[in-house]
Amino acid sequence: MTTNRDKRYKRSVHNRVLLLMLLAGVLLLLVSIVLSITYGAKQVELTDVISALFGKKQTTYNVNVVRARIPRTVFGILAGAALSMSGVLMQSITRNPIADPSILGVNTGASLFVVIGISLFHIQSKPVYMLLAFAGALVTAFFVYRIASFGYGGVTPIKLALAGAAVSTALSSMVSALVMPDTSVMTTFRFWQVGSIGGADFEDIRLLLSPMLLGFVLCFFLATKLNTLALGDETACALGLNVNRIRGIAALIGVLLCACTTALAGPIGFIGLMIPHLIRSFIGDNHEVLLPMSALYGSGVLILSDLIGRILGSPGELESGVMTALIGVPCFVFIIRKAEVQSIG
Amino acid sequence: MNNKVLKAEKVVAGYRDKEILHGVNVTVPRGKISVILGSNGSGKSTLLKTFCRLLQPSSGSIKLGEQSLSHIPTRQIAQNIGLLPQSTTVPEGIKVSELVSRGRFPYRKLMAPLNAKDYEVVEEVMKFMGILELSDARINQLSGGQRQRVFIALALAQQTDILFLDEPTTYLDISYQVEILELLKKLNEERGTTIVMVLHDINLSSRYADHIFAMKNGNLMYQGAPEKIITQEVIREIYGLESFIIEDPVSHSPFVIPKAAAV
Numbered sequence: 331m332t333t334n335r336d337k338r339y340k341r342s343v344h345n346r347v348l349l350l351m352l353l354a355g356v357l358l359l360l361v362s363i364v365l366s367i368t369y370g371a372k373q374v375e376l377t378d379v380i381s382a383l384f385g386k387k388q389t390t391y392n393v394n395v396v397r398a399r400i401p402r403t404v405f406g407i408l409a410g411a412a413l414s415m416s417g418v419l420m421q422s423i424t425r426n427p428i429a430d431p432s433i434l435g436v437n438t439g440a441s442l443f444v445v446i447g448i449s450l451f452h453i454q455s456k457p458v459y460m461l462l463a464f465a466g467a468l469v470t471a472f473f474v475y476r477i478a479s480f481g482y483g484g485v486t487p488i489k490l491a492l493a494g495a496a497v498s499t500a501l502s503s504m505v506s507a508l509v510m511p512d513t514s515v516m517t518t519f520r521f522w523q524v525g526s527i528g529g530a531d532f533e534d535i536r537l538l539l540s541p542m543l544l545g546f547v548l549c550f551f552l553a554t555k556l557n558t559l560a561l562g563d564e565t566a567c568a569l570g571l572n573v574n575r576i577r578g579i580a581a582l583i584g585v586l587l588c589a590c591t592t593a594l595a596g597p598i599g600f601i602g603l604m605i606p607h608l609i610r611s612f613i614g615d616n617h618e619v620l621l622p623m624s625a626l627y628g629s630g631v632l633i634l635s636d637l638i639g640r641i642l643g644s645p646g647e648l649e650s651g652v653m654t655a656l657i658g659v660p661c662f663v664f665i666i667r668k669a670e671v672q673s674i675g
Numbered sequence: 676m677n678n679k680v681l682k683a684e685k686v687v688a689g690y691r692d693k694e695i696l697h698g699v700n701v702t703v704p705r706g707k708i709s710v711i712l713g714s715n716g717s718g719k720s721t722l723l724k725t726f727c728r729l730l731q732p733s734s735g736s737i738k739l740g741e742q743s744l745s746h747i748p749t750r751q752i753a754q755n756i757g758l759l760p761q762s763t764t765v766p767e768g769i770k771v772s773e774l775v776s777r778g779r780f781p782y783r784k785l786m787a788p789l790n791a792k793d794y795e796v797v798e799e800v801m802k803f804m805g806i807l808e809l810s811d812a813r814i815n816q817l818s819g820g821q822r823q824r825v826f827i828a829l830a831l832a833q834q835t836d837i838l839f840l841d842e843p844t845t846y847l848d849i850s851y852q853v854e855i856l857e858l859l860k861k862l863n864e865e866r867g868t869t870i871v872m873v874l875h876d877i878n879l880s881s882r883y884a885d886h887i888f889a890m891k892n893g894n895l896m897y898q899g900a901p902e903k904i905i906t907q908e909v910i911r912e913i914y915g916l917e918s919f920i921i922e923d924p925v926s927h928s929p930f931v932i933p934k935a936a937a938v
Contacts, residue, residue: 425764482691551786558780561829562764568727569780569833570753614768618788 351612351623358630359407366403366637367396405530406633406650408542409595410605412587414628415549417602418621419584422556423577425487427610430603431588433494434581437597438501439470440589444522445508449515459522460534460593467589473497475581484574486563490581525598525651527636538590545587546625552580553617560615598651600658601628601635608661631657679740680705681726681756681837681869686735688725695721697893698735703837708863708870710880712904713890714914719873720761720841722890726871727758727839753781757835761842763826765814771825772810775801778832800831804858820851824858831862838862840872844879852876856883881905882926889913905929 368374378392416431424433432438443466447453453462478493479485509516558571559580566573591598605628606620613619632650635657639648682702689695695718703709703726711719724730726737728744736743744752766774778800779793789797801807804824814822823843830838840859844852860883862868874880880887881901889897889904891913897904910918910931917934 427767554780554783554786557766557777560764560766561774561777562760562762564727564729564758564760565763565829567729568753568756568758568760568830569778570750571780572749610767614770614773615766616769616773 348613348619351609352626355623355626355630358634359626362630362633362637363403363407366406366633367399369637369641401530401532401535402527402636403633404532405535405594406527406636407629408535408538409527409591409598410601410629410632411625412542412545412591412628413598413602413632414605414624415546415621416584416587416591417628418606418617418624419549419552419556419580419587420602421606422559422617423487423580423584424491425560426491427607428603429491430599431584432498432597432599432602433491434474434585435470435494435497435501436467436585436588437592438498438505439466439468439473440464440592441505441519441523441597442466442470442501442508445505445515445519448518449508449512454518456529456534457537460537463522463596464589464593467592468585470497470501471581471585471589475578485577522596524649525596525654526647526649527595527598527632528640528647528649530594534594538594541586542590545583545590548579548583549587549621552576552583553621556580556617557615560617596651598632598654600654600662601632604654604658604662605631679755681737681739683722683726683732683737684735686722686725686732686737688721688730688732690721690730694733695893696725696732699890699893699895701888701895701898703869703871704886705869706863706867707885708860708883709872709886709888710884711871711873711888711890712877712880712913716892717890717913718893719888719890721893722888723839723841723871723873727756728752729758729760750781753833753835755835755837757830757833757838759826759830759838759840759843761845768813770810771806771812771814771817772797772801774814774825775810775828775832778829781833796834797832800828803831803862804828818851819847820854823847823851823855827855827858835868837869837871840870842873842875844874844876852879859883877905877910877931878923881928881930882923901928905931 374392374395378390378396413431420429420431420433421427440463443462444459447458447462453459474493474497475485475490477497478489481489509519555571555576558566558569559573559576561569563573588602606624609620609623609627613623632654635653636650638657639650639653642648680702683699685698685700686696687694687698699722701722711722713719721730725732728737731745736745738744739747739752739755776789776793776797779789779796782793798807801810804827806821806824806828809817809821814825817825827843844855847855856879859870863870884901887898887901887904888895889909896913897909905920906929907918907920910916919932919934921930921932923930
C-alpha cells in the first residue's frame with residue numbers, strides 16, 4: 331500500500347512539473363501575444379487596441395497600426411511552433427542534441443534559390459521569393475538525404491549530419507559568389523536573409539497554413555515512434571519499428587515545417603535549436619510531451635523576440651532573426667553550463 | 676504464436692560485399708539457454724543480428740514456424756523475438772520506469788497512451804529484475820549492473836518467448852556478470868523463455884548454457900551440450916588454443932584452462 335501511495339505521489343510530482351510548465355508556457359504565449367499587438371515602434375493607446383480587435387468601423391491611424399501587427403503575431407505563433415517542432419524532429423533523427431532545423435541544408439538551399447532568383451532572373455516579387463525559398467529548401471533537403479543514404483547501412487544519424495554540413499557549406503559559398511559582386515543583389519537579399527516575421531500578411535499565411543497544420547498533426551502521430559527510435563537503431567528495430575521509414579518521414583515533416591517558415595520569413599536561427607534543448611532539460615526525452623511543449627514555448631519566445639526587436643530598433647526595427655540569436659546565445663550558454671554541472675555531479 | 680520454432684536455413688549474410696556467414700543452418704532449441712561461441716570474426720554476432728532481422732540474409736532465410744521472417748509484419752515479430760543489443764542508447768533525462776515502458780511499443784496503438792495492462796507488465800518485469808525500487812531513478816545514476824538489468828527489463832516488457840542477447844556481460848565486473856546470468860537462468864527456468872546469447876567467456880557459457888553453437892569462419896562447426904562441445908579438440912579447432920579441461924567445482928561443467936595459443 332505504501333509503495334502504491336509513494337508511486338502515486340511521485341507520479342503526481344512529475345505531473346505537477348508538467349502542469350507548471352504548461353501553465354507558464356500558456357501564460358508566456360498569451361502575454362507575448364498581447365504585448366506584440368500593443369507595443370512596437372509606434373506607441374498606441376489601449377483603447378486603440380480594443381477597437382482594432384473588436385470594433386469594425388473605426389479606421390484611425392493608430393487602429394491601423396495595431397491591425398498591421400496582427401498578421402506578424404499570428405505568423406509568429408505558427409513559425410515559432412514550426413521551428414521548434416522541426417528542431418525536435420531533426421535532433422531525434424540525427425540523434426544529435428545540437429542539430430537544428432537547418433541541419434539538412436534547408437536554409438542555405440532556400441537562400442541559394444532566392445539569390446539565383448534575384449541575381450539571374452531579377453525577380454522582385456515576394457510570392458515568388460516564397461516559392462523559390464520553399465522549393466530550394468525541399469530540393470536541398472532531398473539532395474542531402476540522398477547523399478546520406480549512399481553506402482552501407484542506409485541513412486545513419488552521422489551520415490545525415492555530415493552530408494548536411496557539407497552541402498550547406500558548398501551552397502553558402504555559391505550564395506556568396508552570387509551576392510558579393512553585385513551590390514543591388516546584396517541589398518535585396520540581405521533583408522530576406524536576416525529572417526523577419528514582420529513581412530507576413532494574411533495572404534502569405536493562408537498559403538502556408540495548410541502545409542504547416544499538416545506538419546503539426548503528423549508530428550503528434552510520430553511521437554511514440556520517435557521515443558522508440560531514441561533507444562538506438564538496433565533496439566528500435568527489435569521493438570518492431572521500421573527505423574529507416576520513420577527517419578525518412580520525420581525528416582520530411584521537419585523539412586516541411588522549417589521550409590514553410592523560411593519561405594516567408596527567411597532563416598530564423600536558434601529557436602529550433604534552443605527551445606527543444608531547453609524543454610528537454612526540464613521534462614526529459616519524451617516526445618509525447620516534448621513536441622507540444624516545444625511548440626508552445628517556441629511560439630512565445632519568437633513573438634517576444636520579434637517584439638523586443640521592434641522596441642530596441644525603434645523607430646525602425648531589428649529583425650526577429652537577429653533577436654532570437656541575441657537572446658538565444660546567453661540562454662544557450664546557461665544551458666550548456668548547467669549540463670556540464672550535471673555531468674560532473 | 677507460442678511454440679513456434681525459430682531456425683536459420685542455409686543463411687548467407689554479411690556486410691556490404693563481404694560475406695560473413697556462409698550458409699548456416701541453426702535450429703534454436705525451445706525453452707533452453709543457448710550460447711553462440713567463436714573467436715572474433717567467426718560470425719557469431721552476425722548470426723545473432725540476422726536472427727533479429729537487423730541484417731537481411733542475402734540468401735537462405737530465417738523462419739519462425741513455417742513462415743519466413745521477411746513475410747511476417749515487423750510488429751508481430753517484435754511480440755515474439757526480443758533483443759538486448761551490445762550497445763544501447765539512453766534517452767536523456769527519463770526515469771527507469773519510463774525507459775522500461777518503451778518496451779511496450781509493439782503492443783501500442785497509434786496515439787493511445789499506455790494502458791493498465793502496459794503498466795502491469797512494466798511493474799511485473801521490473802519486480803522480476805529486482806529494479807522496482809529504482810523506478811524513479813534516472814539511468815545515469817545507476818551502476819553498470821543495474822543499467823543492464825534495466826535494459827533486460829525493457830526487452831522483457833516486450834513479452835517475447837525468445838530473447839537474444841549480444842554480449843550482455845561485456846563491460847561488467849565479474850560479480851555483475853554472474854548476477855546477470857543468474858537472472859537469465861531464472862527467467863529461463865521460471866518462464867520457459869528461450870534464450871540465445873553471444874558470450875565471450877567460455878567458462879561462464881559452459882556453466883549456464885544448455886546448448887552451445889561453436890562457430891568458425893562463418894560456419895557452424897559443432898553444436899550440443901557443453902560437456903560435448905567444451906573439449907580440448909574443439910577449443911583447439913575453434914580458437915586455435917591449447918588447453919586443459921577440468922571440472923568446474925560449482926556447476927560440474929567443463930572448465931577451460933588455457934595453455935598458450937598455437938602459433
